[in-house]
Amino acid sequence: QKGLLLGSFIKILGPIIVVLPGIIAYHMFPNLSAVDQAYPQLVSAVLPPALLGFFAAVIFGAILSSFNSVLNSSVTLFGIDIYKQHINPEADEATVVNKGKMFGVVLAIGAMVIAPFIANAGSLFDYLQEINGIYSIPILTIIVVGYLTKRVPAIAAKIGLLSGSLLYILSQFFLKPHYVSEALAAAKAEGITDPNTLSIIESQGYFGLHYLDVMAILFVLNVLIMLLIGKFYPRKEAYTIEYTKQVDIQPWAYTKPIGALIVLLVAAIYIYFR
Incomplete structure (x- = not known):
């Protein structure tokens, strides 16, 4: 429960991090010809020239990190949940890993092929x-x-x-x-x-x-x-959840008030930025 609530709160920060720079750029550069120029223009206007290359390296590293994370997750899901479960249930661990790597290569090539087509997606x-x-x-x-x-x-x-x-x-x-x-x-x-x-x-x-x-x-x-x-x-029978006692499911005392606070924050952000 605490983990879900913490994750929910962190998720709230996402739109602010993504949208707020765009709002600032809109007011600083009202005549931009394309929305994709907003963030680079804002960075070049705010950061000193000496830090522009460093910031570009940070962005590049973040992009690669995100891509690698998604790729690894996709490979794992394919290997365990699709290949092992439905294609070859008798496959050993080495085979599953090998097929997962092959799927990852295909997925990466597919992503590179698709990328140019969304360059003009707005x-x-x-x-x-x-x-x-x-x-x-x-x-x-x-x-x-x-x-x-x-x-x-x-x-x-x-x-x-x-x-x-x-x-x-x-x-x-x-x-x-x-x-x-x-x-x-x-x-x-x-x-x-x-x-x-x-x-x-x-x-x-x-x-x-x-x-x-x-x-x-x-x-x-x-x-x-x-x-x-x-x-x-x-x-035929109503589904019932069986408590396996593998983890403690004792409700946290502050679950409801913290959950209500998160809902109010989401509503407030929506009302403010709408």
Whole structure:
């Protein structure tokens, strides 16, 4: 409980660290041609020239560290949870490690191939958050339904995971580009050429839906799908959590007040920056 609360508090700092420099740069450099120039411009304006190279090395090291962490995690997940569990259950440890390394090489090459295609994706932060919706909302749905119900079967979670991911991909990478391109084409056909107006039309082209709106809609839809499956094909026995006594689960006395404080902080940050 303490670890989760500490992790939640640290997670709150993420948007502040990411968003605050952008807000400062927006006021210092209002005429930037691209959002990706905001952070470099801010760094070059704030830091003395002698520290620019040092800061670039820090950023480069942080990028490599993050990439290596994700790559190692992906290799471990593939080796243990996919290859060992489903492809070759009889594989020894050396084989699992070897296959994991091969998967890591393929994954790294794939990342390098994909990277140039997202160079013009606009805000990289927004792009990453939008991509994360492919798996974050289905997983959140499974967690919520799993905690609040006892009769929904495991197949509902699998269907919810697939439906949530596929519907989100369909929405954001097929339907949205189609409707946005149609809206822009119609605007240009009417003689609208002002970049600001076209930008507004582009943002409203997909029925005015932001990707966060799509996430919220699909979250509700996924919950309904899983509950319907649980209604018509429930578990024979209600699921019960067995206490294995491997860890102490005595509730921390300050769990609720600290949790409430974290919720209030999130709400305050949202209200302040909205």
